[in-house]
Amino acid sequence: MTRHFNFCAGPAALPTVVLERAQQEMLDYQGHGLSVMEMSHRSSEYVAIAEKAEADLRSLLAVPDNYRILFTQGGATQQFAAVPYNLLGNGGTGNYFETGIWGKKAIKEARHLFGAAHVAASSVDSGNTEIPREEAIQLSEDAAFLHITTNETIGGLAFDYTPCAVRPDGVEIPLVADMSSDILSGPLDVSRYGVIYAGAQKNIGPAGLVLVIVRDDLLDRARSDMPTLFSYRELAEAGSMINTPATYSWYLAGLVFEWLRQDIGGLEAMAAINARKAAKLYATIDASKLFSNPVAERNRSRMNVPFVLADDRLDADFLREADEAGLLNLKGHRSVGGMRASLYNAVPEEAVDALVTFMNDFEQRRG
Amino acid sequence: MTRHFNFCAGPAALPTVVLERAQQEMLDYQGHGLSVMEMSHRSSEYVAIAEKAEADLRSLLAVPDNYRILFTQGGATQQFAAVPYNLLGNGGTGNYFETGIWGKKAIKEARHLFGAAHVAASSVDSGNTEIPREEAIQLSEDAAFLHITTNETIGGLAFDYTPCAVRPDGVEIPLVADMSSDILSGPLDVSRYGVIYAGAQKNIGPAGLVLVIVRDDLLDRARSDMPTLFSYRELAEAGSMINTPATYSWYLAGLVFEWLRQDIGGLEAMAAINARKAAKLYATIDASKLFSNPVAERNRSRMNVPFVLADDRLDADFLREADEAGLLNLKGHRSVGGMRASLYNAVPEEAVDALVTFMNDFEQRRG
Numbered sequence: 001m002t003r004h005f006n007f008c009a010g011p012a013a014l015p016t017v018v019l020e021r022a023q024q025e026m027l028d029y030q031g032h033g034l035s036v037m038e039m040s041h042r043s044s045e046y047v048a049i050a051e052k053a054e055a056d057l058r059s060l061l062a063v064p065d066n067y068r069i070l071f072t073q074g075g076a077t078q079q080f081a082a083v084p085y086n087l088l089g090n091g092g093t094g095n096y097f098e099t100g101i102w103g104k105k106a107i108k109e110a111r112h113l114f115g116a117a118h119v120a121a122s123s124v125d126s127g128n129t130e131i132p133r134e135e136a137i138q139l140s141e142d143a144a145f146l147h148i149t150t151n152e153t154i155g156g157l158a159f160d161y162t163p164c165a166v167r168p169d170g171v172e173i174p175l176v177a178d179m180s181s182d183i184l185s186g187p188l189d190v191s192r193y194g195v196i197y198a199g200a201q202k203n204i205g206p207a208g209l210v211l212v213i214v215r216d217d218l219l220d221r222a223r224s225d226m227p228t229l230f231s232y233r234e235l236a237e238a239g240s241m242i243n244t245p246a247t248y249s250w251y252l253a254g255l256v257f258e259w260l261r262q263d264i265g266g267l268e269a270m271a272a273i274n275a276r277k278a279a280k281l282y283a284t285i286d287a288s289k290l291f292s293n294p295v296a297e298r299n300r301s302r303m304n305v306p307f308v309l310a311d312d313r314l315d316a317d318f319l320r321e322a323d324e325a326g327l328l329n330l331k332g333h334r335s336v337g338g339m340r341a342s343l344y345n346a347v348p349e350e351a352v353d354a355l356v357t358f359m360n361d362f363e364q365r366r367g
Numbered sequence: 368m369t370r371h372f373n374f375c376a377g378p379a380a381l382p383t384v385v386l387e388r389a390q391q392e393m394l395d396y397q398g399h400g401l402s403v404m405e406m407s408h409r410s411s412e413y414v415a416i417a418e419k420a421e422a423d424l425r426s427l428l429a430v431p432d433n434y435r436i437l438f439t440q441g442g443a444t445q446q447f448a449a450v451p452y453n454l455l456g457n458g459g460t461g462n463y464f465e466t467g468i469w470g471k472k473a474i475k476e477a478r479h480l481f482g483a484a485h486v487a488a489s490s491v492d493s494g495n496t497e498i499p500r501e502e503a504i505q506l507s508e509d510a511a512f513l514h515i516t517t518n519e520t521i522g523g524l525a526f527d528y529t530p531c532a533v534r535p536d537g538v539e540i541p542l543v544a545d546m547s548s549d550i551l552s553g554p555l556d557v558s559r560y561g562v563i564y565a566g567a568q569k570n571i572g573p574a575g576l577v578l579v580i581v582r583d584d585l586l587d588r589a590r591s592d593m594p595t596l597f598s599y600r601e602l603a604e605a606g607s608m609i610n611t612p613a614t615y616s617w618y619l620a621g622l623v624f625e626w627l628r629q630d631i632g633g634l635e636a637m638a639a640i641n642a643r644k645a646a647k648l649y650a651t652i653d654a655s656k657l658f659s660n661p662v663a664e665r666n667r668s669r670m671n672v673p674f675v676l677a678d679d680r681l682d683a684d685f686l687r688e689a690d691e692a693g694l695l696n697l698k699g700h701r702s703v704g705g706m707r708a709s710l711y712n713a714v715p716e717e718a719v720d721a722l723v724t725f726m727n728d729f730e731q732r733r734g
Contacts, residue, residue, distance in 0.1 A: 074440050
């Protein structure tokens with residue numbers, strides 16, 4: 001058994017100790033004589049697993065009591081539809097930050113379903129290398145919510161502030177955040193948001209599961225023509241068990257939350273490790289003549305670091321040699337090319353050290 | 368490590384050899400240095416896993432070439448919405464068999480979203496103990512499809528024929544089947560159906576994953592106001608990867624398909640085993656004065672066998688003693704009470720033998 005260093009953008013690395021625990025419990029969960037996968041979601045054993053996962057997440061993020069935590073399915077893409085279904089019941093238009101491919105997809109789904117979405121701020125003019133500053137936000141008069149993508153996984157572009165969402169008429173509207181690729185990377189003031197959602201496959205657990213954290217006064221704004229499984233109210237009232245949830249993924253997410261609390265020591269400790277990891281890689285890139293990253297310094301992502309080689313004819317060699325050195329999945333997204341190193345929570349600092357050593361060596365030999 | 372006999376209705380037992388294989392590959396899939404959970408769904412390793420799963424399923428069910436197989440999410444409940452979204456684009460009304468709790472839920476979601484659903488046949492008058500015969504079907508004039516639940520998991524009621532769906536005007540409409548709790552329990556003539564769907568958590572794999580098998584001429588009947596992830600056409604064109612699918616569940620489903628092909632020897636062999644298991648349990652019930660099952664013989668489910676005790680004050684003792692004997696999850700659904708033994712593919716014949724021995728012993732002592 002060998003574990004390589006995995007820089008995949010998602011589905012992404014999971015902590016080795018979490019996988020070891022899952023492996024150990026695979027056929028017989030704590031003497032109950034069956035796998036977690038084989039348990040009724042209504043059984044006392046499973047309900048205890050599910051409740052502990054929620055409690056650990058609530059503790060990690062200091063989620064206030066007036067927020068519900070939902071464990072649902074379909075990834076962030078399903079939330080691109082669920083958010084407007086749940087928040088446009090009183091009319092109005094969804095307002096969006098357009099900061100890269102994921103923000104654009106959220107806008108596209110809102111337009112597909114409801115005919116309209118207002119772009120309140122866009123980073124397109126900067127080539128998606130800089131997040132517009134707060135004073136540039138232009139909400140529509142009928143804005144019902146403001147949607148941001150806190151970290152664009154493909155562009156490696158991250159917010160450096162939390163926007164205030166106040167309409168021209170002075171009404172504050174809910175801030176909605178897709179945090180798929182940076183949730184749990186550090187502490188978070190949940191109270192600034194109306195809805196937070198995150199696909200699990202970066203910092204939480206297996207692909208498919210999606211977390212939603214929603215302020216409970218927003219459960220009454222839903223359209224009536226919504227598939228039942230999309231309803232935050234129905235999910236909240238059923239404890240995320242309208243039907244059988246993705247029980248095994250929920251269990252694995254719980255193991256990750258436990259790892260963050262017990263092994264890492266919470267999100268401040270996690271943030272410090274993530275800051276060191278990102279600083280090492282950006283320093284290597286900035287000191288190099290071969291590698292470069294185009295993102296404005298204030299918006300550089302700590303989770304996804306895209307970079308290009310000065311001579312793209314070296315790309316294939318770089319990737320092949322990295323792979324041979326046990327540094328996996330450094331290829332950039334097919335839509336942008338180049339390289340990308342994703343440094344999620346479960347990617348250890350040693351992985352970044354190994355990557356930096358490899359990059360320096362590669363530049364010396366080939367740069 | 369102990370493995371008990373697990374009669375859970377779902378999430379249900381998985382084959383021990385499948386869990387052992389998953390356990391062995393948990394941290395390092397076949398020398399690639401990472402878990403299947405940590406792989407990009409676009410990687411060549413993962414695409415090979417996904418394609419093999421689909422090919423094995425196609426082979427097991429002899430799925431004709433003009434049918435697409437989709438691996439999606441949200442369980443059967445999401446399909447209660449997705450089916451009418453995908454099939455009502457040309458207008459008309461969904462027609463339904465009402466044969467128990469799951470059929471009713473499908474009807475309820477169609478009415479919620481589209482205001483109407485026609486009950487073409489109902490087993491309510493029989494107390495859900497008998498499926499209406501084919502001549503009793505009354506399709507509406509505008510019927511767009513006929514939906515059946517081939518096996519009602521809670522009532523233990525199963526179809527003993529495949530309905531023809533022909534409207535009063537002679538037009539044949541697609542037959543849609545929720546096969547969540549009996550798919551892969553035996554051979555199936557897929558060509559009789561327009562759409563087949565099945566939540567994974569009984570005979571396929573982990574909860575959350577749902578399979579859809581759809582005839583390709585039906586991809587053009589969708590409403591335009593549908594969440595993108597619900598679209599059979601979009602899913603088919605993207606190879607079920609509009610966004611990141613539930614990769615680990617898909618992999619586990621593939622291991623189950625491989626087990627059915629290689630270890631069991633295909634669906635005819637599986638059907639023979641399932642027939643023996645069910646016959647043993649029903650024979651025990653029918654020969655007993657303590658236990659009884661109310662379902663008409665021709666509609667008795669081979670997968671879910673509900674039964675009651677003549678004196679329900681013995682229920683708690685029965686369940687406690689069964690549990691102590693390593694016979695887990697025999698409690699009936701909370702909506703109907705009594706007992707239920709689910710005999711899915713992964714429940715071995717020895718489990719039924721042990722259950723029958725226990726029931727006979729219990730009756731002798733307490734009956």
